[in-house]
Amino acid sequence: MNSNYAQLLQQDVPLTWYLLLSAVLFCLGIVGFLIKRNLITVFMSIELMLNAVNLSFVTFAHQWHAVKGQIFVFFVMMVAAAEAAVGLAIIIAVFRARATLAVDRIDLMKL
């Protein structure tokens, strides 16, 4: 028992699993975008997608031993921060104008 326990501890993880994980997370993000009814939550699912992509970036960086991939993630984070700031400001503005956050109610194409 002890031996295969130790062997379990030594076990490595194929990067395929990481990629699959990121793919699944990404699709979950899309699903969230599709089914969530609250503007903020929709925005959150976008962030989820971004994170999924970041994971795949890091995975490939590990695969090729390249720093570039991680730098990509770094930039994605920066952009995501900026995007979140602006997006949330927009959400606040929309809420002030419409007094609702329901995506389906915000369907006139103006503020």
Place this chain on the structure above:
Amino acid sequence: MTILQFFLWSLLKVIVVTVVMLMSVAYTVLLERKLVGRIQNRWGPSRVGPFGLLQPLVDGAKLFLKEDLVPSAVYRPLYLISPIIALGCALISIAVVPFGSPDVTGPGGFHFFQISDINIGLLFILGITSIGVYGIALSGWSSNNKYSLFGSLRSSAQLISYELALGLSLVGVVLRAGSLNLREIVESQGNHGLVSWNLFGGFQFVAFFIYLMAAYAETNRSPFDLPEAESELTAGYHTEYSSMKFAMFFMAEYANMITVGCVATLLFLGGWTSPFGSLIPLPQNILVQALLPIFWFVFKVFTFLFLYVWVRGTLPRFRYDQLMNFGWCYLMPLAILNIVATSLWLAYK
């Protein structure tokens, strides 16, 4: 050593450190009460035990035994989870702090006096602190009470604002050390004692000042203790909490103070190294070699805490706009200037 041994050792270290941490939290409370008492020309707790030394235990017992009531209108899951977040984050960050000399190692280069020695210790602490915000924010929001909400909003805004200044003030030190690893940062301050500390030798006193201010704000201590400004918000974000949950917030606050003190010690005050450096050579006795650094470390941390209490006893509270103004308009630009100056100096060197 096998993974199993590693686990066991780490577990041991964690337990010891946590216990010590909690005890020191308790006794920091006592320290504060007595000091403030002295400052206000009264005795402070002196009944329980000699000089009231048992006071913390009694307080703890009281808080445990109190009835734990949950208001009916709160949003329960978050109401329950937020104190855990707060205390958890406060305690976790101690895990990367080296509080003793790394030269004394166990089998396989195993550090006794640091739970885990990771390359990005400083960033780890910052990250954990930033997570700690949730505890406060959620507690205020979930306990469905306007005072709590105000308190939590205030405090989280305050935390976010001052985290910037805090992080920026540390960059100078990181630049000098060329590493984010706390142990290396300490070692980068040389072994000449006082003169080679970042505070003095490294010309980081501006950074230290900024760090001090930011740290007080980070830990919601006076003069920045607006989240729990009794006069306006009763008790701020933990108004609705009682007994053990309240104690958790309470401990979290003091644990944060200690962590901040540790960071200050490590980054500016030369960590565990003795202020006299190699003037006083260490005796060959292994026990002394192990314990003396710990003594210095604890000494420095408690000096820092003493400063905390002193300030609290002395200074009045800021107004909220003053607080924000100070943080954004003075501390942060100053920190950036410090970074620029330091990097120029290093480039020149």
Place this chain on the structure above:
Amino acid sequence: MHLILFIVFAGFCLAGAVNLLVQTHPINSALSLIVVMTSLAVLYLLLGAEFLAAAQVIVYAGAIMVLFTFVVMLLNAGREERTLGSRAALVVGFPAVVALLAVAATVILHTQGLGTAAMRDGITSTQELSAVLFTKLLLPFEVTSVLILIAILGSVALARSGEGERTPGE
């Protein structure tokens, strides 16, 4: 060891993501998203990207999500109401998602030559990262700073405009 950690935190990731979907209260969704992000940070650590792990925690969990929770609190967003929604989302969207997942999974599974990740793998130190970032990619880095500045100004302007609308006096 690596395997165990991966399984645990990948599980956290998926659980958080699913929870994000099923929860109806935005604050719960936000918290579950935080869970996803922090466990992703751990996965980054497993892949040897320690700086990114820290950055993930500080930037995403520590800053962006705090912003989200703030907005939720500010707008006091309650449970989302059951609007009928759009048929297109269901009729078109879900097949699309399934197709997407299927294609991606097929490609990933049939891709040869992907290595493995283990505990003993080297760690990309912050020095290497910054060396590349501040020499080769200095310009993009600076441009990002400008972008962030613009974002700050933009969000402030948006919030201001909202104020102005509400009280035309000022």
Place this chain on the structure above:
Amino acid sequence: MNGSLHLWLIPLLPFAGFLLNGILGRKLPKALVTAIALLMPLGSFAIVLSASRGFLGIGPPLASVPHIESLDYPWINAGLFHVDFSFVLDQLSLVMLLIITGVGLLIHIYSVGYMEHEDGSWRYFAYLNLFLFFMTVLVLAGNALLMFVGWEGVGLASYLLIGFWFQKTSAADAGKKAFVVNRIGDFGFLIGMFLLLANFGTLTFSDIAATLSANPAWTGGVLTATALCLFVGATGKSAQLPLYVWLPDAMEGPTPVSALIHAATMVTAGVYMIARTHFLFDRSPYALGVVAIIGAATALFAATIGLVQTDIKRVLAYSTVSQLGYMFLGCGVAAYSAAIFHLMTHSFFKALLFLAAGSVIHGMGGEQDMRKMGGLRERMPVTYWTMTAAVLAIAGFPFFSAFFSKDAILYAAFVSGGIGKVLWFVGLVTAALTSFYMFRLWYLTFWGELRSHEAHPHESPWSMTGPLAILAVLSVVGGWIGFGGNLGPFGRFLAPTLGVHNTEAGAAGLEWGMSALAVLAGAIGWYVAHRFYSQPSESATKLATSFAGPYNLLVHKYYVDEIYSFLFVKPVLALSRFFLEWVVDVAILGGLAWLLGGIAMLCGAILQRWQSGNLRSYAAWLALGAAALLLFVLLPWTLLLAGIGIHVGMVTHQ
């Protein structure tokens, strides 16, 4: 001097003035505007003078004559066709440049006084500088295309200046008329250029000349056609029959403009062009004949109209047309030097006449009708004396400038064979008529009593009288440089460029006889004018009533404008109106609008169902698109992988 004369500065200085005044003029103070406008022509005049030293033997001699300066990179370089910015300075262009910049400078100075009461004088000066720029380019051009640029440019400048008082409908119309009529001529010029290009493969004058001299047997045919096309252009620009009609109307512009553009410089561009391309005309006697006949006919025709005009400026305009006719007559009999000589003297005295007339108009407060003038000689002495000099000069009074130039042309016409005698006689009659209407103008303006009661004539400021004086001196003595056989020094100077014509090397006695006859003709004209107009008398009107038919014909300028409007203008107008209304408006625009509108509405009807504004449906379509894209990129690989489990390209490249 290391070869370079900085020719490029000559056009560029006025252009700089144009830019400065045209862009900033509205803001700048008036004094500064004037300073800029005056300094630029002064600068280019100075450069021309310094350049001329080399030609006149004083100063360092030139490396080569003609002196060519060209930009080092080509302008157009299409296959065999090659054009570059090359400026050529030889004797001919030097003479022209001296006239243009010198007279132009004088007229600029004059304009300062004349336009000081106008607002928007910055516009005026900007246009004037622009004109100088284009005119110098035209003269300096080393190839036909660059010349054409200047050619069009002066047309533009003249259009702008004629319409300077654009708030006056007549002025605006006159500008348009000038522009349109010039288009016809320019069309001819273009065709001529195409023919040149087709036959010589180049537009550079020197190359064409070289080619022609290389094969002397080449005459007639295509050359005639080319020459005639170019001549059409010349008639357009220099107001010859049948395209002269725009010049009299151009008098709507400010008088200095009429002096500079429509008397001294621009209208002589045609003459210059023919002289520049004379090697072509030499090769086709037929074309030369046409030029000569047109010239003579125009001279007589315009002179007869000039007899009865009452507007002082119109009289001068028709006289300009007829003098230009003289020049073309000269070109037509291959006496190019004589033509250029007359061009020079004419630019002196005609500019003087216009400026003097302008000063009269200025003094009369804008009155242009001679019948309302009279008795101005005490009130405006300087104008009177200068005008007198000019009148004597144009009338061919002995040893005044036109005496030499006009006689040179007449003589050349006489001695040239064929119809030369006829042309000479026509010229003689024209000379008589010329002196008649000039003296008529002179008498009506300056003698007798002032016939208008609201006008209070006064002498003009020195800035106007100064140029008058200078020009008067020039037009009195200017002819002497052409005195002697073969036009004396002037002819010798131009000989390298235009060649000596054996006809001009004739017997001196015959030449003196000619001069005597010309003087006699002028005297007759003066006598008749004296009889009619020296003191108020009914004789002129009696004559008019007795010959009512011819008189009306003349008064109405032979009804040429009416005929043109009936033959060309009205049909063109009607056609274009029809085209605009039915073809363009209804068919094209209407149909197009209908078509596009229909398409747009159709697409909208289809697409609007998509644009529901619902975020989630958008997301759905987005996801679908992404999936499709991914499939499109990866499908072949996935199929292969499904079939045979081989490596995926993108990852196994290592």
